Amino acid sequence: xxxxxxxxxxxxxxxxxxxxxxxxxxxxxxxxxxxxxxxxxxxxxxxxxxxxxxxxxxxxxxxxxxxxxxxxxxxxxxxxxxxxxxxxxxxxxxxxxxxxxxxxxxxxxxxxxxxxxxxxxxxxxxxxxxxxxxxxxxxxxxxxxxxxxxxxxxxxxxxxxxxxxxxxxxxxxxxxxxxxxxxxxxxxxxxxxxxxxxxxxxxxxxxxxxxxxxxxxxxxxxxxxxxxxxxxxxxxxxxxxxxxxxxxxxxxxxxxxxxxxxxxxxxxxxxxxxxxxxxxxxxxxxxxxxxxxxxxxxxxxxxxxxxxxxxxxxxxxxxxxxxxxxxxxxxxxxxxxxxxxxxxxxxxxxxxxxxxxxxxxxxxxxxxxxxxxxxxxxxxxxxxxxxxxxxxxxxxxxxxxxxxxxxxxxxxxxxxxxxxxxxxxxxxxxxxxxxxxxxxxxxxxxxxxxxxxxxxxxxxxxxxxxxxxxxxxxxxxxxxxxxxxxxxxxxxxxxxxxxxxxxxxxxxxxxxxxxxxxxxxxxxxxxxxxxxxxxxxxxxxxxxxxxxxxxxxxxxxxxxxxxxxxxxxxxxxxxxxxxxxxxxxxxxxxxxxxxxxxxxxxxxxxxxxxxxxxxxxxxxxxxxxxxxxxxxxxxxxxxxxxxxxxxxxxxxxxxxxxxxxxxxxxxxxxxxxxxxxxxxxxxxxxxxxxxxxxxxxxxxxxxxxxxxxxxxxxxxxxxxxxxxxxxxxxxxxxxxxxxxxxxxxxxxxxxxxxxxxxxxxxxxxxxxxxxxxxxxxxxxxxxxxxxxxxxxxxxxxxxxxxxxxxxxxxxxxxxxxxxxxxxxxxxxxxxxxxxxxxxxxxxxxxxxxxxxxxxxxxxxxxxxx
Numbered sequence: 001x002x003x004x005x006x007x008x009x010x011x012x013x014x015x016x017x018x019x020x021x022x023x024x025x026x027x028x029x030x031x032x033x034x035x036x037x038x039x040x041x042x043x044x045x046x047x048x049x050x051x052x053x054x055x056x057x058x059x060x061x062x063x064x065x066x067x068x069x070x071x072x073x074x075x076x077x078x079x080x081x082x083x084x085x086x087x088x089x090x091x092x093x094x095x096x097x098x099x100x101x102x103x104x105x106x107x108x109x110x111x112x113x114x115x116x117x118x119x120x121x122x123x124x125x126x127x128x129x130x131x132x133x134x135x136x137x138x139x140x141x142x143x144x145x146x147x148x149x150x151x152x153x154x155x156x157x158x159x160x161x162x163x164x165x166x167x168x169x170x171x172x173x174x175x176x177x178x179x180x181x182x183x184x185x186x187x188x189x190x191x192x193x194x195x196x197x198x199x200x201x202x203x204x205x206x207x208x209x210x211x212x213x214x215x216x217x218x219x220x221x222x223x224x225x226x227x228x229x230x231x232x233x234x235x236x237x238x239x240x241x242x243x244x245x246x247x248x249x250x251x252x253x254x255x256x257x258x259x260x261x262x263x264x265x266x267x268x269x270x271x272x273x274x275x276x277x278x279x280x281x282x283x284x285x286x287x288x289x290x291x292x293x294x295x296x297x298x299x300x301x302x303x304x305x306x307x308x309x310x311x312x313x314x315x316x317x318x319x320x321x322x323x324x325x326x327x328x329x330x331x332x333x334x335x336x337x338x339x340x341x342x343x344x345x346x347x348x349x350x351x352x353x354x355x356x357x358x359x360x361x362x363x364x365x366x367x368x369x370x371x372x373x374x375x376x377x378x379x380x381x382x383x384x385x386x387x388x389x390x391x392x393x394x395x396x397x398x399x400x401x402x403x404x405x406x407x408x409x410x411x412x413x414x415x416x417x418x419x420x421x422x423x424x425x426x427x428x429x430x431x432x433x434x435x436x437x438x439x440x441x442x443x444x445x446x447x448x449x450x451x452x453x454x455x456x457x458x459x460x461x462x463x464x465x466x467x468x469x470x471x472x473x474x475x476x477x478x479x480x481x482x483x484x485x486x487x488x489x490x491x492x493x494x495x496x497x498x499x500x501x502x503x504x505x506x507x508x509x510x511x512x513x514x515x516x517x518x519x520x521x522x523x524x525x526x527x528x529x530x531x532x533x534x535x536x537x538x539x540x541x542x543x544x545x546x547x548x549x550x551x552x553x554x555x556x557x558x559x560x561x562x563x564x565x566x567x568x569x570x571x572x573x574x575x576x577x578x579x580x581x582x583x584x585x586x587x588x589x590x591x592x593x594x595x596x597x598x599x600x601x602x603x604x605x606x607x608x609x610x611x612x613x614x615x616x617x618x619x620x621x622x623x624x625x626x627x628x629x630x631x632x633x634x635x636x637x638x639x640x641x642x643x644x645x646x647x648x649x650x651x652x653x654x655x656x657x658x659x660x661x662x663x664x665x666x667x668x669x670x671x672x673x674x675x676x677x678x679x680x681x682x683x684x685x686x687x688x689x690x691x692x693x694x695x696x697x698x699x700x701x702x703x704x705x706x707x708x709x710x711x712x713x714x715x716x717x718x719x720x721x722x723x724x725x726x727x728x729x730x731x732x733x734x735x736x737x738x739x740x741x742x743x744x745x746x747x748x749x750x751x752x753x754x755x756x757x758x759x760x761x762x763x764x765x766x767x768x769x770x771x772x773x774x775x776x777x778x779x780x781x782x783x784x785x786x787x788x789x790x791x792x793x794x795x796x797x798x799x800x801x802x803x804x805x806x807x808x809x810x811x812x813x814x815x816x817x818x819x820x821x822x823x824x825x826x827x828x829x830x831x832x833x834x835x836x837x838x839x840x841x842x843x844x845x846x847x848x849x850x851x852x853x854x855x856x857x858x859x860x861x862x863x864x865x
Contacts, residue, residue, distance in 0.1 A: 274314020317361025441508030460489020508598030
């Protein structure tokens with residue numbers, strides 16, 4: 001990737017120079033494109049075996065290009081150059097700049113300084129190219145008054161939106177209409193509930209305080225009394241006013257989401273049927289259970305209830321079938337945990353209804369979803385681990401519920417049975433440690449959890465035996481804590497069964513074992529480089545040979561994946577390297593290795609082809625950058641759009657600037673020392689620590705396989721440096737080159753040095769057989785495409801926060817003057833739950849030395865940057 005763009009005066013630019021059109025009358029527009037510069041002391045890059053091969057997507061470079069120094073903004077005060085080496089007259093140069101619309105804020109001031117300050121009449125004549133008489137001084141006040149009046153009248157029109165653009169209110173109305181059209185059942189249900197609440201006054205007073213409450217509420221009394229209509233009317237009421245908020249939220253989130261994904265008819269069917277089945281089923285079940293004399297059932301059989309919550313839960317449980325893994329299992333586990341915990345430890349009539357509604361929704365979900373139902377298969381190691389983690393989370397929630405909201409459950413009263421504050425904290429800390437270990441697949445955490453589960457199951461069995469003896473023998477034995485102990489034992493029994501059944505999912509090696517395994521695999525940098533040169537790779541693949549990378553040998557040694565591990569996330573760099581037919585297999589092996597090791601996998605700056613291949617595995621991807629590729633075949637710096645580049649080449653030739661392309665290691669110590677000084681000067685003014693990972697530096701540029709372009713003046717001073725990484729195609733020769741380091745001297749530098757270096761490299765490597773040049777991608781920068789998803793909008797905001805320090809977007813705009821082809825670069829990941837940890841890992845990979853103070857600067861950028 002690339003780094004900050006710097007202006008010639010040493011300040012950091014947040015706007016890349018705009019592409020400037022050339023002046024048709026300017027003599028240098030008619031010049032031919034310069035010949036390829038000589039490469040004294042340079043080493044010829046290999047010729048490509050096949051024209052046009054190897055244009056991969058991806059790459060990243062370090063840059064410091066500076067502001068555009070060519071054309072009007074980059075010209076010295078002596079005006080544009082003529083082919084004969086002279087200059088245009090200052091007034092002619094000023095007129096040319098104005099006539100082509102190229103006079104920016106940076107160039108306007110020097111132009112006025114060179115040509116002299118003229119009055120308004122002469123400026124107008126210069127724009128029109130005609131002679132105008134000098135203005136009458138007496139008419140100046142009148143003209144100024146008329147101008148202000150005209151501007152005042154025009155101001156409202158200029159401040160408003162463009163003609164035809166809808167207002168914010170219109171866009172809001174359109175969005176609301178779209179939501180209502182897409183979810184008419186949900187909107188109708190919410191409206192009906194609120195209208196009934198307003199009409200009956202239950203929005204501000206409790207419904208159960210009214211005398212008509214038994215005529216609208218459902219329950220066992222309504223069933224036995226024949227008031228069957230209450231199982232319909234009760235859905236539109238709430239027992240207490242505050243419960244209306246919960247009903248509306250449940251309808252919007254669960255029913256609305258179901259209707260959005262499954263359609264209106266199916267959402268209405270499952271919601272209404274689930275509501276009726278759950279409420280009628282609960283009333284009938286309690287009617288049957290109270291015949292046994294069970295105190296809990298007898299008590300509930302006299303209760304009444306209202307609300308639409310059972311239907312909403314049934315809809316949400318049914319719609320979970322349309323989710324992809326692992327979100328499907330996560331939502332189902334959450335719904336089941338909620339229903340079971342509240343049934344066992346709260347035990348109200350609504351808890352019974354909710355439990356039945358969730359079971360019903362899960363049972364009919366797949367049939368209701370139809371073709372929208374996500375595919376199912378055997379659980380992966382990751383899903384087994386998620387199940388074990390869910391069991392421990394349920395145990396923790398149970399302890400919190402008993403402490404915060406004790407009730408009278410099926411097994412008795414839970415009041416006074418919670419642990420002390422200190423005991424609760426200790427239990428939650430232990431559970432948190434075990435959850436973290438099980439999530440990673442730790443064998444040690446699995447053993448400790450199994451031991452804890454066995455103890456709780458034995459305690460529950462002992463309590464059950466004592467309870468049976470007490471009932472059967474009428475023995476005077478009292479066991480305290482049964483309402484909590486027995487349900488907890490049931491939960492721990494389920495957890496123990498899951499842990500034993502999924503024991504193979506908890507064999508993730510420790511960090512020390514992973515290092516030993518990596519060393520034993522035997523793939524090192526030299527072998528990875530040999531595979532890359534043999535089979536080729538993407539524009540980014542040379543970075544896989546950098547230090548600090550680990551390697552996964554895949555496809556029987558015919559491919560590899562380079563990655564770095566941070567925060568237990570394996571961040572693969574770019575695409576897998578190897579034969580094209582082996583790269584998908586390498587990707588699958590990388591995913592399997594991460595799954596077995598308990599680390600989160602992801603691929604950063606992957607090409608479109610790799611993103612598609614990962615999508616077939618069920619992974620997701622989001623664009624994080626755009627590679628900028630210059631096709632070299634037929635490249636000629638002609639036309640108005642290339643004026644900046646031609647001006648840079650012509651000025652360099654005029655001022656005796658030498659372009660040198662070769663290995664930096666072959667240069668003299670004096671030149672290398674200057675390159676290091678330029679780099680250190682750039683880093684010292686960064687404002688944040690120097691970034692790494694995909695951003696190389698001088699050490700990477702010293703690689704003998706890397707070409708380095710230098711701009712050196714007649715006195716031997718280095719004005720700018722670029723480094724170019726080889727992009728190998730099949731056959732062992734570079735098919736193109738990718739930009740990495742791009743920096744310029746801050747003081748006294750040849751201003752258009754960056755344009756000069758890039759253009760000279762284009763001509764030089766084309767002569768050696770390269771078919772393209774990649775200017776690499778700027779992180780968190782892309783073209784004019786809109787951010788559709790929430791994640792893309794977040795990445796855009798992050799790019800805006802980093803812009804004052806690293807100038808990624810300005811750099812992306814700067815590269816547009818070379819007419820590149822844009823190729824997307826993606827972050828590929830399993831699912832959205834991994835993104836927070838991936839964000840931490842990428843931050844550590846790019847800025848391993850950054851501290852809290854540095855991250856604070858991102859939130860409050862300093863004015864100096």
